[in-house]
Amino acid sequence: MQKKNGLPTSRVIYPSDKLSEQFIKESECTATKTFDTESYRILAELSQAIMFEWEIVNDHISVSDNWSLVFGNKPPIGNFSGNIDRIFSIDPKTKNVFTEYVNRTKKIKKVGPQHYEKFELHLLTKNNEYIWFQVRLLLRCDENESPERVFGMMTDINMQKKEYESLLHEARHDVLTNLYNKATTQRLIAHYLRHSRLKDKRQVLFVIDIDNFKDINDLFGHLFGDSVIVDIAHSIKLVFNKTDIVGRIGGDEFMALCKNCSEDLFIRKSHELLAALSKTYTHQARSIKISASIGAVISPDYGTRFEDLFRKADKALYYIKASGKNNYCLYDNDLSVPQYVNKREFLLTGNSEKNKKFFHENVVEYIFKILHRSTDATAATNLILEIISNRYKISRAFIIEKNSDGNYSNTFEWCSDKSASKKSSHQDIPKGTAEKFFSCLNEDGIFGCADVKLLPAEMQIHFKDSDIHAILECAVFSEGNIRAMIGFEYHTHPREWKSEEIESLSFTAEILGTFLIQKRTLDKMKHSHMQTLEILDHIESFIYVIDTQNYEILFLNKSAAEFFGTKQLGKKCYNIIAGEEAPCSFCPIKLLDESTDSAQKVIYLEKRDLWLRAAISKIHWSADREVCMVHCHDITALKKKK
Structure with a gap:
């Protein structure tokens, strides 16, 4: 296996496969050339292929030693053609192209020029x-050019096949809903x-x-709207059969x-759709009801070309939208739709997949979009874990x-x-237990295990009686230290x-980690801010913050707000505090200069008949504002006693 970031990855090209391909093709070029079976055996071992030989005349089979590593016991030698289904358990x-090959080969009298075949078996x-x-078969003949034996080489291409199927799936499906995307649906x-062959069959195209x-988007936000789309897509898919074609086109x-x-059947499915899509969504004590409008057309009654059928179904949909929505309409030639304009022409021309990005690029872009739009960090994180887990068939995703x-x-x-769920049992995990896995991280902070049974004994103990077979963990760093681990588990079987x-x-x-660190820092700042406000509000004296340039009140603690008024922010301190029309001659702000950051002064507010001991100090507020905090104790009673 190749490695990337210290972890095993799949291979797409096997050099040994190319060598064996070349060897076989060279061998087939000259039918009379002696076949070097020892070279073939060595080549098979180098490519980690399973080798077998079928002697056609006596119907015997022999297999290489590595057969038992993959398939178990070696097959019986005799009666190969009668035991094919037991020897090769084909999905x-x-x-079953292999049985077809054997039956066809037994009928050959003389070997022709095409005696090499290659196909895939599950x-x-x-x-x-x-x-x-991947199975490669080379048919050898005797001196009379009659079929004598078949040499076979079997190479495991499961990872290649899955990777291809995964890429194909990603290119054809909508990232959010996992339905077919627009271009694939049309195609x-x-x-x-x-x-x-539709001569005796009828199809219905639904829009x-x-x-x-x-x-929903306007009131609840796009993040909530995306979760609604996922729910709607699931409801639509349940109405149709697996053989039907269902996609998201906008x-x-x-x-x-x-x-x-x-x-x-169209009428029944339309009623099912209307019922399934008549829903009310509630968020933050507000509710919105949605429904569905459905346009449809029957084929071949009204055509067999996609473009024609789509326009007619869209016209029926337009009729329903103009007639009050929440209903369905089946197209016919008498359908009257005034001022109908097809706004979806882009569906009918061009290839929207021409410059389509790979799936993981779309996912990354979508994750950024979620985080950018979101005002609810918890909902955004949960949605991202769900999306990425569904796409990669993850059993459980978690953040510690x-x-x-x-x-x-x-x-x-x-x-x-x-x-x-393991969340409730995975609270307050001891530092030593959690950090035991840190030593397994590669230089990029990634630890991947295809089979937890292959881990050292001291680590395997943590997976005892667990449903985990494979795990991938990624560290989240802050200032060089690990702050969190984001993990992905697979529970079905070992997984490369x-x-x-x-x-x-x-x-x-990495994206989620950065987002969470910022969120935790912000949460800490908010918590600290709330604690500070709570402390200030419990102080009985007056505390207020003033812009020294324009005398605007920027903050009042609870005591000051209750005494001077609760809606005074942004107003002038000399108006609100002293009751004057201009800056006070005794203003304590005047005590501060470039060399003096704090000062104290006893002041008398004549219009309030109020004596205050004021402590004033410069504080940091923002880069473009010079601000000071004034802390005043009411000493009126003391003054009057004197």
């Missing part, structure tokens, strides 16, 4: 798990309409628009092709932060439906973390 969901291993293998529907969704617009759909005692606590957590997964998950952790 029944895939085409085979069951001894761990009861299906793995993708799949157009392809189905063009290539499927769904969410009513009042803009109000902010709050969706499209679906219901296959083999009668008019009665260092607390004031030096121990660690689980502050944020997201769990899949099949995983149990791919380079793209590590990159996206670790970068997400």
Whole structure:
């Protein structure tokens, strides 16, 4: 395996595969050339491939020693063609091209020029798990050019296959909802309409628009709106079958092709959609009700081209939107829609995926958008953990932060439906336990383990009786010290973390970590500010803050506010405090200069008949303001006694 940042990553190109490919092709160039089986064996071992040989005449098979490491017991030698299904447990969901090859080879009388084949098989291993293998087969003939034996090489390409399928999924799906994206929805529907045999079948194209969704964004914010879109997408998907094509084509617009759909079925599904999408969302004691408007058209009754059907379904939708919303309409030629304008022409032309970014770039961009928009740090963090976990099939994502005692606590957590929460049991984790894993971090602060059973014994003990099979943890640093750990667990089986997964998950952790450190610092400042205000408010004397340039009151403690008035901020101190129309001649501010930062003075407010002992000092307020704090004790009673 290659390594990146000290962690194993998947390989896309296997040099040994290229060597074996070249070797086999060179061997097939000359049918009469003697095949060097020893070289073939060595080459197979170098490529970590499994080698087998089928003797066609006596129907015997022999396999290399590494067969048992992957598939268990070696197969019986005789009656190979009769035992194929037991020797090669091919996934029944895939085409059995290997059995077809064997049956075809047994019928060959003479070996032609094309005696090398290559294909992929999804085979069951001894761990009861299906793995993708690339199989190369070279047919050798005897001196009479009759088929004699087949040499086979099987190479594990499971990681390559998964990586390809992952990239394909990412390119085709909407980042937020995991439905097909706009371009893919159009392409799949157009392809189905063009290539499927639809003579005796009817399809219905649905265009769904969410009513009042803009109000949710405007009132509750885009972050809350995104969570609503996710909920809506889930509700829409549940109405349709797995074989139907469902996608998101805009902010709050969706499209679906219901296959083999009668008019009665259309009516039933439309009612299901209206019921599922009639919802009320409440946030911060305010509520908004949404609903759905649905336009649809039947194919082939009104066409088989996507462009034509989309315009007609959109026209039906426009009719519903203009007629009061929260309803459905099935297009027909008599449908009268005044002033209809198709505002979605961009769907019908061009290729929106032409410059599409890779998925992890979209996720990073979306995370930045969430954090930028959010006013609720907790909701934003939880949403980010949910999005990244769903995309990478994470079972549990969590954040452990260092607390004031030096121990660690689980502050944020997201769990899949099949995983149990551990947040309550992961509070006040001893420093020694949490930091035991720090020694495993690489230079980038990342620790990844594909199988926790391979960890040292002293670390394995922490996973005893746990459902964790694989884990990836990323440290959050502040001033060179680890402040938090952001972790991702996988609970189904051991899992090799791919380079793209590590990159996206670790970068997400870095963004979240920076965000959380700033949040904690701000929280600490707010807490300190509140404590300061509470202390000042419990002081019975008057405390106020004045701009020395224009005499504006910037702050009053509780005692001063109650005595002089609660709405005096921004007003002149000589008006409010002394009751004068101009700056007081006895103003204590005049005692401060470049060399004097604090002073004391006894002052008499004639219009209030009030004696005060005033202590004044310069304080930092902002870079562009010269500010002082005045602390006054009422000494009127003492003065009058004298």
